[in-house]
Amino acid sequence: MQRQGQNSYKKYAKKQEEKEMRSEERYPGYWEDVRLTGIVPSPRQIAHQKMEYFGFIHFTVNTFTGKEWGSGEESPSLFHPEKLDAGQWAETAAKGGMTGLILTCKHHDGFCLWPSAYTEHSVKNSPYKEGKGDIVKELSQACREQGLQFGVYLSPWDRNHPAYGTGKPYDDYYVNQLTELLTNYGEIFTVWLDGACGEGQNGKKQVYDWERYYEVVRRLQPGANIFGCGPDVRWCGNEAGDTRPSEWSVVAAGLADAEKVAADSQQEDNEQFREKKISSTAQNLGGRDVLKEEKKLIWYPAEVDVSIRPGWFYHEEENDRVRSFENLKEIYLKSVGGNCTLLLNIPPDKDGLIREEDRKSVFLLGDFIRESFRVNLAEKAEMTVLPSADCEGKDGRVLLEPGDSTWFRNPDGQRELQITFRWEEECRLTYLVVQEAIAFSQRVEQFEVCILEEDGSWKPNASGTTIGYKRIVKLGGMRTKGIRFTVTDARVAPVLAFIGVF
Ligand code: FUL
Secondary structure, eight states: OHHHHHHHHHHHHHHHHHHHHHHHHHSTTHHHHHHHTTOOOOHHHHHHHHHOEEEEEOOSTHHHHTOSSOOSOOOGGGOOOSSOOHHHHHHHHHHTTOSEEEEEEEOTTOOBSSOOTTOSSBGGGSSGGGGTOOHHHHHHHHHHHTTOEEEEEEOSOOSSOTTTTSSHHHHHHHHHHHHHHHHHSSOOSEEEEOOOOOOOTTSOOOOOOHHHHHHHHHHHOTTOEEEESSSSBEEOSOSSOOOOSSOOSEEEGGGGOHHHHHHHSOOSOOHHHHHOOOOGGGSOSSOHHHHTTOSOEEEOOEEEEEESSSSSSOOGGGTTOOOOHHHHHHHHHHHTTBTEEEEEEOOOOTTSSOOHHHHHHHHHHHHHHHHHTSSOGGGGSEEEEESSBOTTSOBGGGGGSSSSSSOEEOOTTOOOEEEEEEEEEEEEEEEEEEEEOGGGOOOEEEEEEEEEOTTSOEEEEEEESOOTTOEEEEEEEEEEEEEEEEEEEESSSOEEEEEEEO
16 A cells, blocks of 8 residues: 555656656746745734735924934923823824824833833823823724724834943843833734934944844734844835835845844934935845845845834924825835835824824825725626636636635646736726735736727736735726736746736
Protein backbone atom coordinates (compact mmCIF):
# COMPACT_ATOMS: atom_id res chain seq x y z
CA MET A 1 0.00 0.00 0.00
CA GLN A 2 2.66 2.38 1.09
CA ARG A 3 4.80 1.64 -1.99
CA GLN A 4 1.82 2.25 -4.24
CA GLY A 5 1.20 5.58 -2.54
CA GLN A 6 4.79 6.58 -3.03
CA ASN A 7 4.66 5.64 -6.69
CA SER A 8 1.59 7.67 -7.40
CA TYR A 9 3.14 10.59 -5.55
CA LYS A 10 6.27 10.30 -7.70
CA LYS A 11 4.11 10.29 -10.83
CA TYR A 12 2.28 13.36 -9.60
CA ALA A 13 5.53 15.14 -8.74
CA LYS A 14 6.97 14.36 -12.17
CA LYS A 15 3.88 15.73 -13.89
CA GLN A 16 4.04 18.87 -11.77
CA GLU A 17 7.69 19.35 -12.60
CA GLU A 18 7.01 19.04 -16.33
CA LYS A 19 4.17 21.51 -16.05
CA GLU A 20 6.35 23.97 -14.20
CA MET A 21 9.17 23.62 -16.70
CA ARG A 22 6.68 24.47 -19.41
CA SER A 23 5.60 27.49 -17.37
CA GLU A 24 9.19 28.73 -17.15
CA GLU A 25 9.46 28.40 -20.94
CA ARG A 26 6.22 30.26 -21.47
CA TYR A 27 6.89 32.89 -18.85
CA PRO A 28 10.61 33.55 -18.36
CA GLY A 29 11.11 34.43 -14.71
CA TYR A 30 8.29 32.10 -13.64
CA TRP A 31 10.15 30.84 -10.56
CA GLU A 32 11.00 34.34 -9.46
CA ASP A 33 7.31 35.30 -9.76
CA VAL A 34 6.40 32.26 -7.67
CA ARG A 35 8.87 33.44 -5.03
CA LEU A 36 7.38 36.97 -4.96
CA THR A 37 3.82 35.75 -4.65
CA GLY A 38 4.73 33.28 -1.93
CA ILE A 39 4.69 36.26 0.44
CA VAL A 40 1.24 36.78 1.98
CA PRO A 41 -0.26 39.07 4.67
CA SER A 42 -0.98 38.01 8.24
CA PRO A 43 -4.67 38.00 9.28
CA ARG A 44 -3.99 41.14 11.33
CA GLN A 45 -2.56 42.91 8.29
CA ILE A 46 -5.62 41.95 6.23
CA ALA A 47 -7.89 43.33 8.96
CA HIS A 48 -5.95 46.63 8.95
CA GLN A 49 -6.13 46.97 5.16
CA LYS A 50 -9.89 46.39 5.26
CA MET A 51 -10.28 49.40 7.55
CA GLU A 52 -9.26 51.50 4.52
CA TYR A 53 -9.64 55.01 5.92
CA PHE A 54 -9.26 56.29 9.48
CA GLY A 55 -8.36 59.45 11.35
CA PHE A 56 -5.57 60.97 13.40
CA ILE A 57 -6.05 63.32 16.35
CA HIS A 58 -3.03 65.52 17.10
CA PHE A 59 -3.55 67.26 20.42
CA THR A 60 -1.16 68.28 23.20
CA VAL A 61 0.40 71.40 24.74
CA ASN A 62 1.40 72.44 21.19
CA THR A 63 -2.26 73.23 20.53
CA PHE A 64 -1.88 76.03 23.11
CA THR A 65 1.66 77.21 22.31
CA GLY A 66 1.24 77.24 18.52
CA LYS A 67 4.20 74.91 17.97
CA GLU A 68 4.50 71.69 15.95
CA TRP A 69 7.24 70.17 18.07
CA GLY A 70 7.12 71.12 21.75
CA SER A 71 10.36 71.48 23.70
CA GLY A 72 9.27 69.32 26.60
CA GLU A 73 9.56 72.27 28.98
CA GLU A 74 5.96 73.41 28.63
CA SER A 75 4.09 73.71 31.90
CA PRO A 76 1.07 71.37 32.16
CA SER A 77 -0.84 74.45 33.32
CA LEU A 78 -0.97 75.56 29.67
CA PHE A 79 -3.23 72.66 28.84
CA HIS A 80 -6.79 73.88 29.38
CA PRO A 81 -9.27 72.90 26.64
CA GLU A 82 -12.50 74.24 28.08
CA LYS A 83 -15.07 72.62 25.82
CA LEU A 84 -13.28 69.37 24.99
CA ASP A 85 -15.75 66.82 23.71
CA ALA A 86 -14.27 63.50 22.55
CA GLY A 87 -17.78 62.60 21.40
CA GLN A 88 -17.57 65.41 18.84
CA TRP A 89 -14.24 64.04 17.53
CA ALA A 90 -15.66 60.54 17.16
CA GLU A 91 -18.86 61.82 15.59
CA THR A 92 -16.82 63.80 13.05
CA ALA A 93 -14.86 60.68 12.14
CA ALA A 94 -17.90 58.41 11.87
CA LYS A 95 -19.92 60.85 9.74
CA GLY A 96 -16.78 61.41 7.68
CA GLY A 97 -16.68 57.74 6.69
CA MET A 98 -13.71 56.81 8.85
CA THR A 99 -13.40 53.41 10.52
CA GLY A 100 -11.19 54.38 13.46
CA LEU A 101 -9.23 57.12 15.24
CA ILE A 102 -5.64 57.26 16.47
CA LEU A 103 -4.78 59.66 19.31
CA THR A 104 -1.38 61.25 20.02
CA CYS A 105 -1.42 59.99 23.61
CA LYS A 106 2.10 61.41 23.95
CA HIS A 107 3.81 63.54 21.28
CA HIS A 108 7.50 64.46 21.16
CA ASP A 109 7.08 67.01 24.01
CA GLY A 110 6.36 64.13 26.40
CA PHE A 111 3.06 65.51 27.76
CA CYS A 112 0.66 62.62 28.40
CA LEU A 113 -3.06 62.85 27.65
CA TRP A 114 -3.75 60.19 30.28
CA PRO A 115 -2.78 60.25 33.97
CA SER A 116 0.23 57.97 33.59
CA ALA A 117 1.57 56.57 36.87
CA TYR A 118 5.13 57.02 35.59
CA THR A 119 5.36 60.79 35.09
CA GLU A 120 4.04 64.05 36.48
CA HIS A 121 4.07 65.57 32.99
CA SER A 122 0.47 64.82 32.13
CA VAL A 123 -3.17 65.87 32.26
CA LYS A 124 -3.26 65.10 35.97
CA ASN A 125 -1.30 68.31 36.65
CA SER A 126 -3.25 70.43 34.19
CA PRO A 127 -6.36 72.58 34.64
CA TYR A 128 -8.28 70.19 32.37
CA LYS A 129 -11.12 68.77 34.52
CA GLU A 130 -9.01 69.95 37.49
CA GLY A 131 -6.52 67.17 36.87
CA LYS A 132 -9.20 64.47 36.83
CA GLY A 133 -9.39 64.08 33.06
CA ASP A 134 -8.19 61.15 30.97
CA ILE A 135 -8.48 61.93 27.26
CA VAL A 136 -7.36 58.44 26.21
CA LYS A 137 -10.28 57.02 28.16
CA GLU A 138 -12.74 59.61 26.90
CA LEU A 139 -11.82 59.08 23.25
CA SER A 140 -11.58 55.28 23.41
CA GLN A 141 -15.11 55.21 24.87
CA ALA A 142 -16.45 57.73 22.36
CA CYS A 143 -14.99 55.65 19.52
CA ARG A 144 -16.72 52.54 20.77
CA GLU A 145 -20.02 54.40 20.97
CA GLN A 146 -19.64 55.43 17.33
CA GLY A 147 -18.57 51.95 16.17
CA LEU A 148 -15.01 53.11 15.49
CA GLN A 149 -11.78 51.35 16.33
CA PHE A 150 -9.24 53.07 18.52
CA GLY A 151 -5.47 53.30 18.10
CA VAL A 152 -2.57 54.88 19.98
CA TYR A 153 0.40 57.04 19.05
CA LEU A 154 3.11 57.02 21.72
CA SER A 155 6.11 58.98 20.52
CA PRO A 156 9.38 57.15 21.14
CA TRP A 157 11.21 60.49 20.98
CA ASP A 158 10.50 62.24 24.30
CA ARG A 159 11.92 65.70 24.96
CA ASN A 160 10.70 65.86 28.52
CA HIS A 161 11.70 62.66 30.23
CA PRO A 162 15.09 62.79 31.97
CA ALA A 163 15.89 59.17 31.11
CA TYR A 164 15.62 59.79 27.36
CA GLY A 165 18.99 58.92 25.84
CA THR A 166 20.13 56.65 28.68
CA GLY A 167 19.17 53.34 27.05
CA LYS A 168 17.43 50.79 29.25
CA PRO A 169 16.00 53.21 31.86
CA TYR A 170 14.13 55.03 29.07
CA ASP A 171 13.03 51.75 27.46
CA ASP A 172 11.62 50.75 30.86
CA TYR A 173 9.68 54.02 31.01
CA TYR A 174 8.42 53.60 27.44
CA VAL A 175 7.37 50.01 28.03
CA ASN A 176 5.56 50.98 31.23
CA GLN A 177 3.58 53.61 29.35
CA LEU A 178 2.88 51.27 26.47
CA THR A 179 1.62 48.74 29.00
CA GLU A 180 -0.76 51.29 30.51
CA LEU A 181 -2.16 52.22 27.11
CA LEU A 182 -2.51 48.65 25.91
CA THR A 183 -4.07 47.37 29.12
CA ASN A 184 -6.51 50.00 30.32
CA TYR A 185 -8.38 51.16 27.24
CA GLY A 186 -9.90 48.10 25.55
CA GLU A 187 -9.00 46.81 22.13
CA ILE A 188 -6.37 48.79 20.23
CA PHE A 189 -6.19 48.43 16.44
CA THR A 190 -2.82 50.03 15.85
CA VAL A 191 0.27 51.26 17.63
CA TRP A 192 1.79 54.11 15.63
CA LEU A 193 5.55 54.18 16.12
CA ASP A 194 6.82 57.50 14.84
CA GLY A 195 10.40 57.71 13.62
CA ALA A 196 10.85 61.48 13.97
CA CYS A 197 13.72 62.76 16.08
CA GLY A 198 15.09 66.28 15.90
CA GLU A 199 17.89 65.95 18.43
CA GLY A 200 20.54 66.98 15.94
CA GLN A 201 24.22 66.11 16.11
CA ASN A 202 24.82 67.06 19.71
CA GLY A 203 21.48 65.94 21.02
CA LYS A 204 20.62 62.92 23.14
CA LYS A 205 20.78 59.60 21.38
CA GLN A 206 18.42 56.89 22.55
CA VAL A 207 19.01 53.42 21.16
CA TYR A 208 15.50 52.01 21.34
CA ASP A 209 14.91 48.38 22.18
CA TRP A 210 12.36 47.97 19.38
CA GLU A 211 12.09 44.21 19.76
CA ARG A 212 11.10 44.66 23.38
CA TYR A 213 8.40 47.16 22.38
CA TYR A 214 7.05 44.77 19.72
CA GLU A 215 6.90 41.92 22.22
CA VAL A 216 4.75 44.05 24.56
CA VAL A 217 2.35 44.95 21.75
CA ARG A 218 2.04 41.34 20.56
CA ARG A 219 1.45 40.05 24.07
CA LEU A 220 -1.07 42.67 25.21
CA GLN A 221 -2.85 43.41 21.92
CA PRO A 222 -2.28 40.54 19.48
CA GLY A 223 -4.65 42.10 16.95
CA ALA A 224 -2.86 45.46 16.80
CA ASN A 225 -0.72 46.37 13.80
CA ILE A 226 2.54 48.17 14.50
CA PHE A 227 3.06 51.07 12.10
CA GLY A 228 6.19 52.89 10.98
CA CYS A 229 9.17 51.80 13.06
CA GLY A 230 7.46 48.42 13.22
CA PRO A 231 6.90 45.25 11.22
CA ASP A 232 3.27 45.47 10.05
CA VAL A 233 2.45 48.67 8.18
CA ARG A 234 4.86 50.85 6.17
CA TRP A 235 5.02 54.64 6.16
CA CYS A 236 4.35 55.67 2.56
CA GLY A 237 7.36 57.99 2.68
CA ASN A 238 5.81 61.47 2.68
CA GLU A 239 3.27 63.61 4.55
CA ALA A 240 1.79 65.39 1.54
CA GLY A 241 -0.81 62.75 0.61
CA ASP A 242 1.32 61.70 -2.37
CA THR A 243 1.09 58.11 -3.64
CA ARG A 244 2.95 55.79 -6.02
CA PRO A 245 1.34 54.78 -9.30
CA SER A 246 2.47 51.19 -8.59
CA GLU A 247 2.16 50.39 -4.90
CA TRP A 248 3.37 46.90 -4.03
CA SER A 249 2.82 45.29 -0.64
CA VAL A 250 5.58 42.74 -1.16
CA VAL A 251 8.85 44.58 -0.61
CA ALA A 252 12.39 44.07 0.66
CA ALA A 253 12.51 43.09 4.35
CA GLY A 254 15.07 45.88 4.90
CA LEU A 255 12.30 48.48 4.58
CA ALA A 256 10.99 47.44 8.00
CA ASP A 257 14.31 48.14 9.71
CA ALA A 258 13.25 50.59 12.44
CA GLU A 259 16.57 52.47 12.40
CA LYS A 260 16.27 53.03 8.68
CA VAL A 261 12.65 54.15 8.98
CA ALA A 262 13.71 56.60 11.70
CA ALA A 263 16.57 57.97 9.57
CA ASP A 264 14.16 58.71 6.70
CA SER A 265 11.63 60.38 9.01
CA GLN A 266 11.45 64.04 9.89
CA GLN A 267 14.63 65.44 11.52
CA GLU A 268 13.67 69.10 11.70
CA ASP A 269 10.43 70.92 12.39
CA ASN A 270 9.52 72.53 9.08
CA GLU A 271 6.59 72.85 6.72
CA GLN A 272 8.66 71.93 3.65
CA PHE A 273 9.01 68.39 4.99
CA ARG A 274 5.26 68.06 5.30
CA GLU A 275 4.82 69.19 1.70
CA LYS A 276 7.58 67.04 0.22
CA LYS A 277 6.40 64.39 -2.24
CA ILE A 278 7.78 60.88 -2.73
CA SER A 279 11.23 61.09 -4.31
CA SER A 280 11.66 59.46 -7.69
CA THR A 281 14.22 57.06 -6.26
CA ALA A 282 11.66 55.71 -3.83
CA GLN A 283 8.94 55.34 -6.47
CA ASN A 284 9.61 51.70 -7.20
CA LEU A 285 9.76 49.57 -4.07
CA GLY A 286 8.30 46.32 -5.29
CA GLY A 287 8.84 45.93 -9.03
CA ARG A 288 10.23 42.65 -10.33
CA ASP A 289 13.48 44.43 -11.28
CA VAL A 290 13.96 45.81 -7.76
CA LEU A 291 13.11 42.62 -5.85
CA LYS A 292 15.26 40.36 -8.02
CA GLU A 293 18.32 41.23 -5.94
CA GLU A 294 16.54 41.03 -2.59
CA LYS A 295 16.96 37.80 -0.65
CA LYS A 296 14.43 38.46 2.08
CA LEU A 297 10.95 39.74 1.25
CA ILE A 298 8.01 40.68 3.46
CA TRP A 299 4.39 41.75 3.23
CA TYR A 300 4.56 45.41 4.28
CA PRO A 301 1.66 47.52 2.96
CA ALA A 302 1.77 51.31 2.77
CA GLU A 303 -0.19 53.84 4.82
CA VAL A 304 -0.68 57.44 3.68
CA ASP A 305 -0.69 59.88 6.62
CA VAL A 306 -1.66 63.43 5.85
CA SER A 307 -3.11 66.40 7.73
CA ILE A 308 -6.21 68.33 6.74
CA ARG A 309 -4.22 71.48 7.59
CA PRO A 310 -0.61 72.52 6.83
CA GLY A 311 0.37 71.54 10.39
CA TRP A 312 -0.36 68.40 12.37
CA PHE A 313 -1.54 70.54 15.30
CA TYR A 314 -4.19 73.23 15.27
CA HIS A 315 -2.97 76.77 14.56
CA GLU A 316 -5.48 79.59 14.32
CA GLU A 317 -3.60 81.23 11.45
CA GLU A 318 -4.19 78.14 9.32
CA ASN A 319 -7.98 78.32 9.58
CA ASP A 320 -8.18 79.41 5.96
CA ARG A 321 -5.83 76.67 4.75
CA VAL A 322 -8.00 73.64 5.47
CA ARG A 323 -7.97 71.09 2.64
CA SER A 324 -11.07 71.27 0.48
CA PHE A 325 -13.36 68.31 -0.11
CA GLU A 326 -12.08 68.12 -3.72
CA ASN A 327 -8.53 67.80 -2.47
CA LEU A 328 -9.45 65.14 0.10
CA LYS A 329 -11.39 63.25 -2.53
CA GLU A 330 -8.32 63.04 -4.79
CA ILE A 331 -6.19 61.84 -1.87
CA TYR A 332 -8.81 59.22 -0.99
CA LEU A 333 -9.09 57.92 -4.56
CA LYS A 334 -5.33 57.65 -4.94
CA SER A 335 -4.58 56.14 -1.53
CA VAL A 336 -7.48 53.81 -0.70
CA GLY A 337 -7.87 53.31 -4.45
CA GLY A 338 -4.13 52.73 -4.81
CA ASN A 339 -3.48 49.86 -2.40
CA CYS A 340 -2.81 52.03 0.70
CA THR A 341 -4.65 52.78 3.91
CA LEU A 342 -5.44 56.46 4.49
CA LEU A 343 -4.85 58.20 7.82
CA LEU A 344 -6.27 61.73 7.79
CA ASN A 345 -5.38 64.09 10.63
CA ILE A 346 -8.17 66.32 12.02
CA PRO A 347 -6.69 68.35 14.92
CA PRO A 348 -8.96 69.85 17.59
CA ASP A 349 -8.56 73.55 18.45
CA LYS A 350 -7.75 75.23 21.79
CA ASP A 351 -11.29 74.69 23.04
CA GLY A 352 -10.86 70.98 22.38
CA LEU A 353 -13.23 70.86 19.40
CA ILE A 354 -12.74 70.11 15.72
CA ARG A 355 -13.54 73.28 13.82
CA GLU A 356 -16.54 73.56 11.53
CA GLU A 357 -14.38 74.33 8.46
CA ASP A 358 -12.52 71.02 8.96
CA ARG A 359 -15.72 69.11 9.64
CA LYS A 360 -17.30 70.44 6.46
CA SER A 361 -14.61 68.91 4.20
CA VAL A 362 -14.60 65.67 6.20
CA PHE A 363 -18.40 65.31 6.05
CA LEU A 364 -18.43 65.91 2.30
CA LEU A 365 -15.83 63.17 1.89
CA GLY A 366 -17.97 60.83 3.99
CA ASP A 367 -21.03 61.56 1.82
CA PHE A 368 -18.93 61.04 -1.30
CA ILE A 369 -17.69 57.62 -0.15
CA ARG A 370 -21.15 56.45 0.89
CA GLU A 371 -22.86 57.70 -2.27
CA SER A 372 -20.28 56.96 -4.97
CA PHE A 373 -19.92 53.25 -4.31
CA ARG A 374 -23.49 52.43 -3.30
CA VAL A 375 -25.00 51.03 -6.50
CA ASN A 376 -22.86 48.54 -8.39
CA LEU A 377 -24.06 48.83 -12.01
CA ALA A 378 -22.28 45.58 -12.79
CA GLU A 379 -25.05 43.73 -10.96
CA LYS A 380 -27.63 44.49 -13.63
CA ALA A 381 -25.24 43.94 -16.55
CA GLU A 382 -24.67 40.92 -18.73
CA MET A 383 -21.31 39.62 -17.52
CA THR A 384 -18.81 37.56 -19.49
CA VAL A 385 -15.60 36.28 -17.95
CA LEU A 386 -12.66 34.62 -19.70
CA PRO A 387 -11.68 32.05 -18.53
CA SER A 388 -15.34 31.16 -17.99
CA ALA A 389 -14.74 29.40 -14.67
CA ASP A 390 -12.10 29.71 -11.98
CA CYS A 391 -9.83 26.87 -10.90
CA GLU A 392 -12.56 25.50 -8.61
CA GLY A 393 -15.24 25.79 -11.28
CA LYS A 394 -16.74 28.99 -9.84
CA ASP A 395 -18.61 31.44 -12.03
CA GLY A 396 -17.34 35.03 -12.46
CA ARG A 397 -20.42 36.42 -10.75
CA VAL A 398 -18.79 35.65 -7.37
CA LEU A 399 -16.79 38.80 -8.08
CA LEU A 400 -19.87 40.95 -7.58
CA GLU A 401 -20.10 40.03 -3.91
CA PRO A 402 -18.44 42.77 -1.85
CA GLY A 403 -15.67 41.80 0.54
CA ASP A 404 -13.09 39.06 0.36
CA SER A 405 -15.03 35.99 1.46
CA THR A 406 -15.35 34.81 -2.16
CA TRP A 407 -12.82 35.04 -4.98
CA PHE A 408 -12.23 34.09 -8.59
CA ARG A 409 -8.96 32.25 -8.96
CA ASN A 410 -7.62 31.83 -12.48
CA PRO A 411 -6.59 28.29 -13.37
CA ASP A 412 -2.88 27.72 -12.60
CA GLY A 413 -0.56 29.00 -15.28
CA GLN A 414 -3.15 31.31 -16.82
CA ARG A 415 -2.27 34.94 -16.28
CA GLU A 416 -4.73 36.71 -18.56
CA LEU A 417 -8.25 37.46 -17.37
CA GLN A 418 -10.98 39.41 -19.13
CA ILE A 419 -14.24 40.63 -17.62
CA THR A 420 -16.89 42.29 -19.80
CA PHE A 421 -20.10 44.02 -18.73
CA ARG A 422 -22.81 45.01 -21.20
CA TRP A 423 -26.03 46.90 -20.57
CA GLU A 424 -29.09 47.22 -22.77
CA GLU A 425 -29.32 50.92 -22.06
CA GLU A 426 -26.44 53.38 -21.83
CA CYS A 427 -25.07 53.87 -18.33
CA ARG A 428 -23.13 56.80 -16.90
CA LEU A 429 -19.90 55.48 -15.35
CA THR A 430 -17.72 57.26 -12.82
CA TYR A 431 -15.52 54.60 -11.18
CA LEU A 432 -14.35 51.05 -11.70
CA VAL A 433 -13.28 49.31 -8.49
CA VAL A 434 -11.18 46.13 -8.58
CA GLN A 435 -9.80 44.15 -5.66
CA GLU A 436 -7.36 41.28 -5.49
CA ALA A 437 -7.85 38.59 -2.86
CA ILE A 438 -4.68 39.60 -1.02
CA ALA A 439 -4.67 36.45 1.13
CA PHE A 440 -3.18 34.99 -2.09
CA SER A 441 -0.57 37.79 -2.21
CA GLN A 442 -0.39 40.55 -4.80
CA ARG A 443 -0.27 39.18 -8.31
CA VAL A 444 -1.50 41.66 -10.94
CA GLU A 445 1.23 43.56 -12.82
CA GLN A 446 -0.78 45.25 -15.57
CA PHE A 447 -4.40 45.87 -16.51
CA GLU A 448 -6.42 47.69 -19.13
CA VAL A 449 -9.92 49.16 -19.29
CA CYS A 450 -11.82 49.51 -22.58
CA ILE A 451 -15.16 51.14 -23.34
CA LEU A 452 -17.70 49.92 -25.86
CA GLU A 453 -18.10 52.39 -28.72
CA GLU A 454 -21.33 52.91 -30.64
CA ASP A 455 -19.90 51.04 -33.65
CA GLY A 456 -19.33 47.97 -31.46
CA SER A 457 -15.56 48.36 -31.12
CA TRP A 458 -13.67 48.47 -27.83
CA LYS A 459 -11.72 51.65 -27.20
CA PRO A 460 -8.91 51.70 -24.59
CA ASN A 461 -9.84 54.14 -21.86
CA ALA A 462 -7.43 53.52 -18.98
CA SER A 463 -4.59 51.27 -18.02
CA GLY A 464 -2.63 50.69 -14.86
CA THR A 465 -0.15 48.48 -13.11
CA THR A 466 -0.80 47.21 -9.59
CA ILE A 467 -4.17 46.47 -7.98
CA GLY A 468 -3.49 44.85 -4.61
CA TYR A 469 -6.17 45.34 -1.97
CA LYS A 470 -8.04 47.92 -4.06
CA ARG A 471 -7.70 49.95 -7.23
CA ILE A 472 -10.17 52.71 -8.11
CA VAL A 473 -10.08 53.74 -11.78
CA LYS A 474 -11.70 57.05 -12.69
CA LEU A 475 -14.09 56.85 -15.64
CA GLY A 476 -15.12 60.49 -15.70
CA GLY A 477 -18.90 60.13 -16.01
CA MET A 478 -18.88 58.74 -19.56
CA ARG A 479 -21.93 57.13 -21.15
CA THR A 480 -21.63 53.67 -22.68
CA LYS A 481 -23.33 50.31 -23.10
CA GLY A 482 -20.27 48.29 -22.15
CA ILE A 483 -16.99 48.16 -20.27
CA ARG A 484 -14.18 45.59 -20.41
CA PHE A 485 -11.50 45.02 -17.80
CA THR A 486 -8.48 42.90 -18.74
CA VAL A 487 -5.55 41.69 -16.68
CA THR A 488 -2.78 41.66 -19.27
CA ASP A 489 0.06 40.54 -17.01
CA ALA A 490 0.29 38.96 -13.58
CA ARG A 491 3.09 37.40 -11.56
CA VAL A 492 1.13 34.16 -11.38
CA ALA A 493 -2.53 33.33 -12.07
CA PRO A 494 -4.51 36.30 -10.67
CA VAL A 495 -7.04 35.91 -7.86
CA LEU A 496 -9.62 38.69 -7.76
CA ALA A 497 -12.03 39.29 -4.89
CA PHE A 498 -14.31 42.00 -6.29
CA ILE A 499 -15.16 44.09 -9.30
CA GLY A 500 -17.64 46.94 -9.35
CA VAL A 501 -18.73 49.61 -11.82
CA PHE A 502 -20.23 52.76 -10.32
C1 FUL B 1 5.95 63.04 12.34
C2 FUL B 1 5.97 63.93 13.58
O1 FUL B 1 7.20 64.55 13.75
C3 FUL B 1 4.86 64.92 13.38
O2 FUL B 1 4.81 65.87 14.40
C4 FUL B 1 3.54 64.16 13.28
O3 FUL B 1 3.24 63.55 14.51
C5 FUL B 1 3.61 63.13 12.16
C6 FUL B 1 2.39 62.27 12.07
O4 FUL B 1 4.73 62.31 12.32
O5 FUL B 1 7.00 62.19 12.26
